[in-house]
Amino acid sequence: MSNEVWWASQDFWRKCAIFVTAGMFLVLILLTFHSLAAITAGQDRVPAYSVINHRIDYVFDEERNMKVPVIGEEAPLFGEVLTEAEAKALVDLGKLTVQAKNCMNCHTLLGNGAYYAPDLTKAWLDPGWGNEQARELLMTMFLKDPKTNARTYGTNRRMPDLGVTDEEVRGVIAFLKWMSAVDTNGFPQGFEPLPQGGS
Amino acid sequence: MSTDFGGFGEWRSARPSKMIDPVELQRIAVAALSAGGIVLFGAAYAICLALGRLKGLAILRPLSYLAYLALVAVTVLFAWAMNLTGAWAVLTVVLLIGYFVAPRAIWRLSVATHESSERDTGTGDGE
Amino acid sequence: MAEAAITNPLRPALDAVAARDTSSLSAGQRLALKYFLVAMVLFVAQMLFGLLAGLQFLYPEFLYGVLDFNVNRMVHINAMIVWMLYGFIGSIYWLVEDEAGVELVGAKLANINFWVLTSAVAVVVVVYLVVQVGPGNKMSIWFINEGREYIEAPRWADIGIVVCMGVFFYTVAGTFMKGRWSGISGTLVLDLIALAGLYLAGMFYTTNLSVDQYWWWWVVHLWVEATWEVLVGCIMAWGLMKTLGARREIVTTWLYIEVAMMFGAGILGLGHHYFWIGTPEYWLGIGGFFSALEPIPLVAMVVHAVYDAGRHSFQSRNHPALAWLIAHAFGNFLGAGVWGFIHTLPQINLYTHGTQWTTSHGHLAFFGAYATIVIAFIYIALQRWRGDVWMSGDLPDRGWKWKWSLGLLNVGMLGMTIALLIAGYEQSFIERAIGGSTWAAYFEGQTQPWFVQGMQWRMVFGVVMTAGLVLLLWDFLTIGRGETRLAKEVHAPGPHVG
Numbered sequence: 001m002s003n004e005v006w007w008a009s010q011d012f013w014r015k016c017a018i019f020v021t022a023g024m025f026l027v028l029i030l031l032t033f034h035s036l037a038a039i040t041a042g043q044d045r046v047p048a049y050s051v052i053n054h055r056i057d058y059v060f061d062e063e064r065n066m067k068v069p070v071i072g073e074e075a076p077l078f079g080e081v082l083t084e085a086e087a088k089a090l091v092d093l094g095k096l097t098v099q100a101k102n103c104m105n106c107h108t109l110l111g112n113g114a115y116y117a118p119d120l121t122k123a124w125l126d127p128g129w130g131n132e133q134a135r136e137l138l139m140t141m142f143l144k145d146p147k148t149n150a151r152t153y154g155t156n157r158r159m160p161d162l163g164v165t166d167e168e169v170r171g172v173i174a175f176l177k178w179m180s181a182v183d184t185n186g187f188p189q190g191f192e193p194l195p196q197g198g199s
Numbered sequence: 200m201s202t203d204f205g206g207f208g209e210w211r212s213a214r215p216s217k218m219i220d221p222v223e224l225q226r227i228a229v230a231a232l233s234a235g236g237i238v239l240f241g242a243a244y245a246i247c248l249a250l251g252r253l254k255g256l257a258i259l260r261p262l263s264y265l266a267y268l269a270l271v272a273v274t275v276l277f278a279w280a281m282n283l284t285g286a287w288a289v290l291t292v293v294l295l296i297g298y299f300v301a302p303r304a305i306w307r308l309s310v311a312t313h314e315s316s317e318r319d320t321g322t323g324d325g326e
Numbered sequence: 327m328a329e330a331a332i333t334n335p336l337r338p339a340l341d342a343v344a345a346r347d348t349s350s351l352s353a354g355q356r357l358a359l360k361y362f363l364v365a366m367v368l369f370v371a372q373m374l375f376g377l378l379a380g381l382q383f384l385y386p387e388f389l390y391g392v393l394d395f396n397v398n399r400m401v402h403i404n405a406m407i408v409w410m411l412y413g414f415i416g417s418i419y420w421l422v423e424d425e426a427g428v429e430l431v432g433a434k435l436a437n438i439n440f441w442v443l444t445s446a447v448a449v450v451v452v453v454y455l456v457v458q459v460g461p462g463n464k465m466s467i468w469f470i471n472e473g474r475e476y477i478e479a480p481r482w483a484d485i486g487i488v489v490c491m492g493v494f495f496y497t498v499a500g501t502f503m504k505g506r507w508s509g510i511s512g513t514l515v516l517d518l519i520a521l522a523g524l525y526l527a528g529m530f531y532t533t534n535l536s537v538d539q540y541w542w543w544w545v546v547h548l549w550v551e552a553t554w555e556v557l558v559g560c561i562m563a564w565g566l567m568k569t570l571g572a573r574r575e576i577v578t579t580w581l582y583i584e585v586a587m588m589f590g591a592g593i594l595g596l597g598h599h600y601f602w603i604g605t606p607e608y609w610l611g612i613g614g615f616f617s618a619l620e621p622i623p624l625v626a627m628v629v630h631a632v633y634d635a636g637r638h639s640f641q642s643r644n645h646p647a648l649a650w651l652i653a654h655a656f657g658n659f660l661g662a663g664v665w666g667f668i669h670t671l672p673q674i675n676l677y678t679h680g681t682q683w684t685t686s687h688g689h690l691a692f693f694g695a696y697a698t699i700v701i702a703f704i705y706i707a708l709q710r711w712r713g714d715v716w717m718s719g720d721l722p723d724r725g726w727k728w729k730w731s732l733g734l735l736n737v738g739m740l741g742m743t744i745a746l747l748i749a750g751y752e753q754s755f756i757e758r759a760i761g762g763s764t765w766a767a768y769f770e771g772q773t774q775p776w777f778v779q780g781m782q783w784r785m786v787f788g789v790v791m792t793a794g795l796v797l798l799l800w801d802f803l804t805i806g807r808g809e810t811r812l813a814k815e816v817h818a819p820g821p822h823v824g
Binding site: 041163165189 | 379382383386387390391394395396397399400458459460461462463464466467470471472473474475478509513531533534535536537538539540542575578579582583585586589590593594596599600601602603604605606607608609610612672676677679680681682684685753758759761762763764765766768769770772773
C-alpha cells in the first residue's frame with residue numbers, strides 16, 4: 001500500500017463519512033431550532049389556538065406567489081369566544097381524537113397520511129359545506145353519523161361510524177379550523193375556500 | 200378583540216422574493232418525464248463510460264457522450280418545465296456538473312481502491 | 327424433475343416447521359432463523375392486508391364497518407416496517423459472530439428478547455384488528471394506536487421496542503467488544519445507536535400538528551432514507567464478502583464512501599418533507615436542492631458495480647441471493663432514484679404530494695431498497711442452514727421456484743408501481759391542477775377512468791406479487807434439501823462436488 005493515493009484510502013473515507021455526517025446533522029439541528037421557533041403555535045407560521053375565534057380566509061399573496069391564510073374578524077366557533085387556554089384544550093381534544101380514530105390511515109393531514117379519503121388540511125374551508133352559516137351544523141352531523149350523512153360524491157366510499165362523542169366532534173372541528181390557518185406554503189394547490197361572510 | 204396571532208404580517212413583509220414558481224398545469228407531464236430522463240440518461244452515460252473503459256470498447260465512448268448530450272437536453276427541458284429561475288438555476292448547473300463528474304470520479308476511485316488492495320492481498324476475505 | 331413435481335407440497339412445509347437440524351448453526355444464527363421466520367409471516371400479513379385495502383378502492387362496501395380501510399392500511403404498512411426490521415435484526419444476528427470471531431454475548435437474553443418483542447408485536451396487531459379505535463384521549467394513544475402513519479404502535483409498545491432494541495444492541499455491541507472490531511461492525515454499531523435514538527423523536531404527544539409532523543419525519547425519513555440504508559450497506563458488505571468473495575479492504579472503503587454520500591445528501595434531503603407542513607419557506611430551497619442531489623450517488627455507483635463485476639469475474643456460490651442483490655440494485659435505482667426524483671422538487675410536489683404518486687414511489691422504493699435485500703440474505707442463511715449446499719446454477723428442477731418467484735414478485739411490483747403512477751398523474755391533474763384540491767375535486771379525480779383502471783391494474787399486479795410470495799416461501803422451505811453437492815468455493819474455478 002506504499003503508493004496508495006490519499007483520496008482513495010480507507011482512512012480518508014472513514015473520516016469523510018464521519019465529518020460529512022456530523023456536519024450535515026449539525027446543520028439540521030441548527031435549522032431545527034429555527035424551524036421549531038417558527039412553528040410554535042402563535043408564532044410566524046402556525047396560529048395561536050384562539051384563532052378558532054376568528055374567521056379564516058385563504059388569499060393569494062403576490063409577493064410570495066402563493067395562497068396564505070388570513071385571519072379576519074371575530075367569528076367564534078359554535079358561537080362561543082374561548083380563551084387561549086380553552087381553545088387549546090378543545091383543539092387538543094380534536095387532535096387526540098384524530099389520532100385515536102386513526103384518521104390518518106384514510107385521510108391526509110397537511111398532505112401526509114393515506115389517500116383513500118380527501119386531504120383535511122383545508123377541510124374547514126372546503127366549498128362543499130356550502131356556506132359559513134351551514135358549515136358547523138353540516139360538519140357536526142357528518143362526524144356524528146357519517147353513514148347516513150355520507151359525502152361520497154358518487155364513489156360509495158363512506159366514512160365508517162367511529163363512535164365520536166359530541167365533545168369530540170367539537171374538538172375535531174376546532175382542530176380542523178385551527179389547521180386551516182396553518183401557513184402551508186400554498187399547499188394544497190389552487191384551493192378556493194367557500195364563500196366568506198355571505199351565503 | 201384583537202388577539203395577536205403571531206407575526207403573519209411581519210413574516211410576509213420580511214420575505215424576500217418568491218421562493219418557487221409552481222409547474223404550469225400543462226407541463227406536469229413534461230416536468231416528471233424530463234426528471235425521469237435525467238436519472239436514466241445519467242445511468243446510461245455512467246454505464247457506457249464504465250463498460251467502455253473496462254472492456255476497451257471504443258464505440259462506447261461516443262455513446263457515453265451521446266447519453267450525456269441527451270441528459271443535457273432533458274435537463275434543459277426539466278429546468279424550463281420546473282421554472283428553475285433565479286437561485287434555482289444553481290440546481291440546473293449542479294445537476295449538469297454532478298452527473299458528468301460523479302461517474303468519472305467514481306471510476307477513478309474504483310481503480311485506485313481496487314488496485315491498492317490487490318497489491319496487498321491476493322485473494323478475498325474468505326475467512 | 328418429475329418426482330419433484332408430484333411430491334406433496336405440504337410435506338416439506340410441515341418438515342420445516344417441525345424440529346430441524348440446527349446443530350451446525352451458532353447461537354446467533356439459530357436466533358436469526360427465528361427472526362426470519364417471523365419476518366416472512368409478517369410479509370404474508372403485509373401482502374394480505376394490502377390486497378384487502380386495494381380491493382376496498384375498487385369495492386368500497388367490502389368489509390365496510392368490519393375491517394375498514396384505515397385498519398387494513400395500518401396493518402399493511404406496519405407489517406412492512408416490522409418485517410423489514412426483523413429481517414435486518416436477523417441478518418445482524420446471523421453475521422455478528424462470524425464478524426466478531428467470538429460467540430454471541432448474552433445469547434440467552436437475546437432469545438428471551440426475541441420472544442418478548444414478538445409477543446408485543448402480536449398483541450399490537452391483535453389490538454389493531456380487534457379494538458381498532460378508541461376515544462379521543464391519551465389512553466387510546468398509550469394502549470390502542472397512536473394514529474400517526476408508520477409509527478402507529480401505541481406508546482407502551484414504543485417503550486417496549488426501545489427496551490428490546492437496547493437488549494439487541496447490548497448483545498451485538500457486546501459481542502464485537504468481546505471479539506474484534508472491523509470497519510463494518512463499527513459502522514453497524516454506530517448506525518444502530520442512531521436508529522434507536524431517532525425512534526425517540528416519535529415518542530411524544532403534542533397538540534401542534536406542525537411540530538408533530540416535524541419530528542415524525544425525523545423518524546420516518548431518517549430511518550428509511552438514512553440509517554436503514556447504512557444498515558443495509560453493512561449487511562450487504564458482509565454478504566458480498568461471503569457470497570462473492572469480495573475483499574474486505576475494498577468493501578469497507580466503499581461502505582464509508584456510501585455513508586458519506588448517503589448522509590451528505592440524505593440528511594438535509596429530509597427537507598423535502600418540510601415543504602407543506604407549516605415549516606418556513608427556506609425548506610423549499612434546502613429540501614428541493616438536497617433531495618435533487620440524492621440520485622447522483624446512486625447513478626455514480628453504477629460505475630463501481632460495473633467495474634467490480636467486470637474486473638473480478640466473481641463466481642457466485644448462491645445464485646438466488648445474487649439475483650436478489652441485482653434486483654436490489656435495479657429496484658433501488660428505479661424506486662428511490664427515478665421515482666423519487668420525478669416529484670421531489672416543490673415546483674411539482676405541490677401537485678403530487680399526498681396523491682398516488684407517493685404510493686407509487688413508496689411501493690417501489692421500499693421493495694427495491696429493503697425487501698430485496700432481506701430476501702437475498704435469507705437465501706444466504708438458508709444455504710448455510712441446509713448444510714452449506716450447492717446453490718449455484720444447475721439446481722434440481724432448474725431452480726424454477728426461485729426464478730419464478732423472483733420474476734413474479736418483481737414484475738408484480740413494477741406493474742403495480744406503473745399503474746399507481748398513472749393513477750397519481752391523473753389525480754394530480756384533475757384534483758389538484760384543475761379542480762383546486764377541494765373534496766369535490768378529490769372525488770372527481772377518484773372516479774376518472776384512468777384512476778379507476780390504475781386501481782384495477784394495481785390489484786391485478788398485487789395478485790401477481792402474492793403468487794410470487796407463495797412461490798418464494800415454498801422455495802425457502804425446499805431449496806437445498808436433499809442436495810448432496812457442497813457449495814461452490816468462491817475462489818476456486820469450476821464446480822466443487824462433495
